Amino acid sequence: MITHKDHFHGSDLEKIEKLYHIKKENIISFSANVNPLGLSELLLESLKNHLEVITSYPDREYTMLRKAIGTYCHTDYENIIVGNGSTELISAVIRQKEFKTACLISPSYSEYEREITLGGGTCFYFQLVPENNFELHTEKLFSFLIEKEIKLLVLCNPNNPTSTALEGNALYAVLDFCHKNNIFVMIDETYVEFTEKYDSVTAVPYLSRFDNFIILRGISKFFASPGLRLGYGLTSNRTLIKNINDAKNPWTINSLAEYAGKVLFTDETYIRRTKELIFSERKRVCGILQTIPGLKVYEPAANFVLVEIKKENRDADILFDAAIRRSLIIRNCSSFHGLDNHFFRFCFMKPADNDLLLACMKEVMN
Ligand SMILES: Cc1ncc(COP(=O)(O)O)c(C=O)c1O
Numbered sequence: 001m002i003t004h005k006d007h008f009h010g011s012d013l014e015k016i017e018k019l020y021h022i023k024k025e026n027i028i029s030f031s032a033n034v035n036p037l038g039l040s041e042l043l044l045e046s047l048k049n050h051l052e053v054i055t056s057y058p059d060r061e062y063t064m065l066r067k068a069i070g071t072y073c074h075t076d077y078e079n080i081i082v083g084n085g086s087t088e089l090i091s092a093v094i095r096q097k098e099f100k101t102a103c104l105i106s107p108s109y110s111e112y113e114r115e116i117t118l119g120g121g122t123c124f125y126f127q128l129v130p131e132n133n134f135e136l137h138t139e140k141l142f143s144f145l146i147e148k149e150i151k152l153l154v155l156c157n158p159n160n161p162t163s164t165a166l167e168g169n170a171l172y173a174v175l176d177f178c179h180k181n182n183i184f185v186m187i188d189e190t191y192v193e194f195t196e197k198y199d200s201v202t203a204v205p206y207l208s209r210f211d212n213f214i215i216l217r218g219i220s221k222f223f224a225s226p227g228l229r230l231g232y233g234l235t236s237n238r239t240l241i242k243n244i245n246d247a248k249n250p251w252t253i254n255s256l257a258e259y260a261g262k263v264l265f266t267d268e269t270y271i272r273r274t275k276e277l278i279f280s281e282r283k284r285v286c287g288i289l290q291t292i293p294g295l296k297v298y299e300p301a302a303n304f305v306l307v308e309i310k311k312e313n314r315d316a317d318i319l320f321d322a323a324i325r326r327s328l329i330i331r332n333c334s335s336f337h338g339l340d341n342h343f344f345r346f347c348f349m350k351p352a353d354n355d356l357l358l359a360c361m362k363e364v365m366n
Contacts, residue, residue, distance in 0.1 A: 072265035086231035107336035163300035
């Protein structure tokens with residue numbers, strides 16, 4: 001068996017190519033959580049015809065881009081800040097507010113911890129547990145926030161890697177509690193457009209009510225454009241937007257990404273096709289997964305699913321190894337806080353590719 005201690009990110013294809021002697025063009029990445037439809041045809045065509053935009057600086061205020069995002073998200077464009085991927089905004093928000101204490105939900109995406117620690121803050125982990133299907137117990141969270149004197153709560157919604165989502169009244173209750181207790185909330189909605197219950201998962205409707213939170217999103221996953229590096233934040237806290245913009249370098253979104261954003265957010269055909277594909281594959285693939293003995297499937301809200309291996313002498317390393325031999329990459333989740341080598345995550349790709357991975361899982365679990 002190929003043994004490895006690394007846990008690859010979806011962007012590590014060159015590393016994988018070198019280690020496993022597989023051409024990166026042939027790899028099907030079930031670990032990057034990127035829309036399998038690839039680039040929107042509308043964007044491809046219009047980018048080809050507008051490459052000359054790189055001969056000009058982007059608009060320093062990105063007004064047209066922010067207006068396009070405002071229309072897409074149903075909010076005032078003055079509530080919007082743009083960044084070089086949501087990654088730039090995660091770090092800009094944390095640096096701006098210099099939080100001394102932060103509550104991170106665990107397991108979750110790891111970039112928040114790095115930024116908070118770099119800024120001298122302390123992270124406290126609120127643990128989600130498999131016995132509760134990794135769902136968030138809000139009353140327990142509230143006691144934890146008070147006990148640890150938390151100043152920043154980070155919510156990834158839907159959460160990576162558990163694919164669970166906080167919605168409706170529970171989401172409102174968290175925002176309301178944090179507002180009353182002077183806690184700032186950063187909600188990472190990178191995967192929200194993939195959910196079937198978008199209206200109750202997104203925090204956009206609460207922008208007019210609370211100014212103690214920011215929503216972060218980007219085009220990397222849903223619009224399959226991680227290389228363009230375009231992210232955006234939504235908040236009704238105009239002082240925060242001003243302070244971040246004052247501190248941030250100008251033009252961190254290049255003119256190609258600025259142009260692309262204006263096209264992507266209006267591409268209704270692509271948005272509809274993506275939702276149709278992900279909604280139907282999520283249902284179909286999970287139905288098949290449930291029939292494979294020894295696998296526990298945690299019900300997914302996003303475009304990826306967390307699975308636990310419950311059979312003796314099988315683990316995520318064994319499955320990773322079997323998959324990579326077929327040029328398929330899944331995410332071993334043992335590097336996430338609170339998970340071990342029995343958990344793996346994969347995203348939904350096109351039906352034929354999903355079938356290849358399912359066949360591989362059946363073989364390994366047999
Ligand atoms: C939850 C989450 N947030 C943010 C990012 C980074 O997004 P971006 O490419 O917009 O910087 C990722 C990437 O994997 C992610 O999973």
